Amino acid sequence: MSEIVAPPPAPPGEQAIPWLGLTAVLLGTFMSTLTGRLSTFGLTDVRGALHAGFDEGAWITTAFTVAQMLITPIAVWIGSIYGPRRILIVAALEFAFASFLLPFSQNLTTFLALQFLAGLGSGCFIPLTLSFILRNMPPRLWAYGVALYALNLELSLNISASVEGWYVDNLTWHWIFWQNVPLALGMAACLFWGVRSLPPPPRIHTDGYGLMSCGLGLALIYAALDQGNRLDWGSSGLIWGLTLAGIIMIVSFVVHGRTTPDAWLDFKVATAWPLPLLLLMIAILRLTILSTSYLIPYYLGGVRGFRALQVGDTLIWIAAPQLIICPLAAFMLRRSDPRITASLGLCLVGLACMAVAYTLTPSWGSDQFLPSQLMQAVGQSFALSGIVFTGVLNLKPQDALSFGAMLQIARLFGGEAGTSFITTMSRIREQRASNLIGLHLQIGSQDVQQRLAIYGRVLARSSHQPQAAPVILGNLVRTMATTQATIDCFVAVAAFAVFGLFMLLLVLPAPPRTPASHIPFFSRKKPG
Template structure:
């Protein structure tokens, strides 16, 4: 594979441009894959309303998206070896496009969930196959730029999701949550078809040697675990037979999958790669970073919506400050990683993420958009450093033949790390809010002077709008209760930022044990 000529004024040959066109195509897919999960989360209320679904029924929408992406990613190693990465990616684009086009036209919630599951199956192949493309087909001197763009792309798309959903809800229609992909997927299809090398035709041995039981165990194990994590907070974890059954079934399926793959002659997904201890450490770090990123990505929007009554576009104006620095840093960071050991930037990024979370613990009920800028800008730089360095370290530690399995492990780590972060933070915030509400309530005594003064102030404000004295008194009591609940929520969010800072500190410590991995 030749590189772009450096002679000024010359026009690159047609063949030389192919890997760059292909890279552009797979980056579109990487962004669309991440957007499909985050936009759905931010648009869940609009989707429930449009589909006439209640809170409990609508909660399964995000679960369907996550399970589809997991199953799609798990299928990559086998299908890519059977039909080739190019054919598989083109098929995934076609499935994602068709399901996204039809999903808003679904006549019922079950039909919509089926369309979401199909769309996510297609999108789930994008990130593993993006990694495969960069490792195998991007010129060697530019691989590090490809990985830097990939790391930036995945996090950038997640942080612009709130702005996109808010714009669609306010100006267009909820249907564009899905139809937005129909605008870019044809471009992706054309780029991949032109820029990705043709696949070798399979001789049919792949079908005969397929380890179907292992794939089935993997689909059931990871799918049930993801559903259990996604529904756990809503159904109160072990207090729900459904969640307990999902988690138990998932653990059994996962155990069967691991045992099968470690003993099979031709494993569907080669887990033996993880015997290289540093690779396992890399994936633990990836899970940890995704945990922190999705945890803070949950706290800030919920705080703005619950405490400040922000809408989607207003929430997006805060999160976009994580996205913008990543665009600026992507190319200089890639150049920096060509000079410095990525382990140093990995440690620096981990530290910056922790510092950003600690800054955010200064949260009060008066914080608005501008108050988050300092912490979010620092977190953006930290995420760029940490994730890009980690992806580069992973890529330097594997051979091109291992790219398929590694791409799947990356997809699994990011999906489960993010889901665990969100599930943990939902439960932590809910329980800590209850504790803080109870503790604050103990200090609100009916005969206390401060309580009387606060009730009097609320009553005077209410009486200016209400003529009935008893109704004004009841309104003042409600206002006091709301103030207590507001403060309890803020204290719970502070606890959440402290927990995220603790996980970032663990990642920082683990980064010190990353060895200088050999280039393969």
């Protein structure tokens, strides 16, 4: 960020209430992650209500997340000038307004426009959360703030299936979006009474080209990743166009930033070791987290026919323990090197994935996933908080906004890359497994005829059509193929966790910090 002079003191009588401000930014993080996942789990119900086909409805989640990516650099720039209070209050009110109107949409075009509007609002939340924690809390409490940040992301990510299933079964799909209205209004109220306002600086530098080229380039690449699996990647001209256009915009942004003295992003912060490596590790960790969050619903829905609420009974065992793990992770961050906490977390994630890969069978239900999910809950929280805190200790407080933007980009891209990778891999591995199993099922062979005869007798005794026996055999083949694909994907996720563990070995210990390094949250003057 370019240097901006410090603002005048706050008006008399206007006092900040730090815990209200912290509540506000954590609410924003919670809503942003929860809404993205709720839209994914509730996509079938939303598509049906809008009379949208599979291909058209696939853009519902893309519109929301692309808007988040587009607004990230702009949100950070405005937050550095006017202070996060103003931008977050406006973003929260706009998010509440869009969320309220979404269920009233009469067609897909209107719904996509409102989804994009909601994404613009929620995209301001996460980039400014970490900067609040670093600049509003004393350094001795940073570990607890980072652990709360990790808790918020993990909790909202894994309760979404249960929440969406409960809404659909007991209320309507409209509440997937209406539940954001009171949360966003509560966030705005906490910001209004908990954070003091500041006047803008007398001189404001605007790097319009840098902001737009960065945001647009990231959004285009993100859209290509989100739609790539559906359109078969390189076979689609749209994916090629989005990817190439995004790369051109990012390259032009980097060139512009390197040659412009007042670029909005401080490239010295972005390239200072070990931040690039830590951001890559955050992306890899988000890849593993979202991959496993996809694989369990993929298996339980495809093999056991579970609905969202039943899938949520499994994922909730990742979310619920976070309330206990959060203070434990903070304690470890304060008492030991955060790299140890991150290493322990990555080891647990890898072991949990391999435990599933070696024992998974088509007879598994929610209960069989419980031990591995408890292990993964601890691992994900430790790994995320440890990696983020390692980055914090290598960061100057005045660079918190730049780090917040980079963290948001790494988080979104890592999650999207993980989802794209695992959906593509599961599809390809299921097709391969189905083909290999089918090679052993020759029409007219004695074994196949015996199996069909057994199915026919069972169907006849239960008053069903014996002619449905081939359908049952086909479903059995699909079940075995889905199970094998799930096993292969869990092995791949474990390999990513091991790769992240080796990358962590390249991170040197963080320099010691002193209380003098702490500066107030809203100070815009860099220490000399």
